[in-house]
Amino acid sequence: MNMIVCCKQVLDPEAPPASFKIDPANNKVVPPPGVPPVISPFDEQAVEAALRIKDNQGGKITVLSLGNNLLRDVVKKPLSMGADELILLEDEAFEGGDSWSTAYALATAIKKIGEFDLIFCGRQAADWDAGQVGSGIAELLGIPSVTVAKKVEAVDGKARVERVIADGYQVIEVTLPALITVSNELGEARYATLKGIMAAAKKQPIIWKPSDIGVDPSQIGAPGRRSKLFKLFQPVREGKCEIIEAETPAEAGTNLATKLREAKII
């Protein structure tokens, strides 16, 4: 089983909301000082989905990350979890892209890798929450896709996927090769083992520049965008909370109920 997982490096989405700042003049997010980036959480779970298949029936897992100035400690995490190979599409020219330019570059790199049975992506990247690149890669490669998976098994040249829907899930069978996007319902991604971390430290990522995969420069990064960012802003919060004071927590609870009655909320 040849598997490819696409992992994006993002600002830590669990950083405190108060630390989130933007530079409105340039429509850019200002990274909070001292908070290192992470692999987007759903992508870690995509790695986990591939590892579970590898645990069961063996196989090779190649991780693909696209960006610029990728921190080695961050992007190597999937290797320390048990992935076999890391390919970085790393260049200034990849910067400032949208779902179109990203999916195009990743799909072109996947064609160069050539052999694959399953491609995994996260359901959405935790920075722009676009939720498109997985389906985009599948469409560009002409392979079927199943999105928002909570369980993936490979049997007899097919994948059996549990896809999350509003009031439960669907069991879907899809022919291979296929692309699957993974959701948090899959369960937590495993921790890196010490052995894994040591093995990952020794592995060098393969670096591909735009010319290595033969992409058209007008189709990647900012020039390849099909959507225009007109404005980025932070919604204003009113922030007028009345804190119920009391001698004891229980009394505060009682007072809260009275307050809600006075305000005609209950």
Added chain:
Amino acid sequence: MAEFKGVMVCGETVEGKLSSITTELLGCGRRLADELKEGLLCILIGNQLGEIPQKAIASGADKVYTADDPLLKEYQTDSYIAVMEKVIKDVSPQILLLGQTAIGRDLAPRLAFRLGVSLSMDCLELNIDPDTKLLQQTRPVYGGNARAIFTAESFPQMITVRQKAMSPLEPDESRKGEIVPIKVDLDPAKIRTKVIETVKEEIAGIKLEDAEVIVTGGRGIGSAEGFKQLEELAKILKGAVGASRPPCDNGWVPDTIQVGLTGKIVTPELYIAVAISGASQHLAGCSSSKNIIAINRDAEANIFKEARFGVVGDWKQVLPAFTEEVKKLLAG
């Protein structure tokens, strides 16, 4: 752009009825179409659609295209894409609206890549720029910490809209409109997925999306037992129980009651958040509630920035007294 005309809504049906997101999309689509002085079109895909197209007209559509076929009974990416690709190529709308639902999330991006156009998912606001006549597409980004407004210069301008972000029109059964059945040659051999089984994990009682009162617990509840106390309160208030993501991930409660960016979007009158820190991804699902009440032992918790009333304290001490008093007040 002369050849791209009209606003099209991709409708969804649920249990033989127009789904609520579809009436919301039609409400929003009607406003955009009127502003552009163009028609509002709707496409309905399914099997045995019956009276549903008529309902779409009552909800604002001028023209409803229907693709009615046994092969379309259930949503499958390949078959629905084939229908949508044909309809879009035949009709050439300038705007295409879909719902941010299990179907819309899957269908919209693949269709956008097939058509070669850009797409904004999960939009909260849509406005026509008075100068360019292009659609300004506002969506939350960075887990709800920021909003971005996008525009596109390729047609159709494709959007998915968050549930409950738009208002439906009052249905008017006397509205006139046209229903146009469309014929699509579907080749079953080209449908590469098969639905083996659909498993419903519905919760007894009031549905989260319909509840006027929601009692939601977070990581600080600590266990499945803890949630029993929230259930008791919810029952007294005739409401439903929700959760932030950790209780779902930990298996204390079913995944289907997760509220937030990647869970349910809720807008109740009263939202009681117990032991929830108020991460932006959680608030994304509940910040449109009328009244948010927070119980948290950390006075600095972000949830207090969104709440109208709050208690700083251990929920294990606050909640029983609160529940007791609520019971008394409602009885008296």
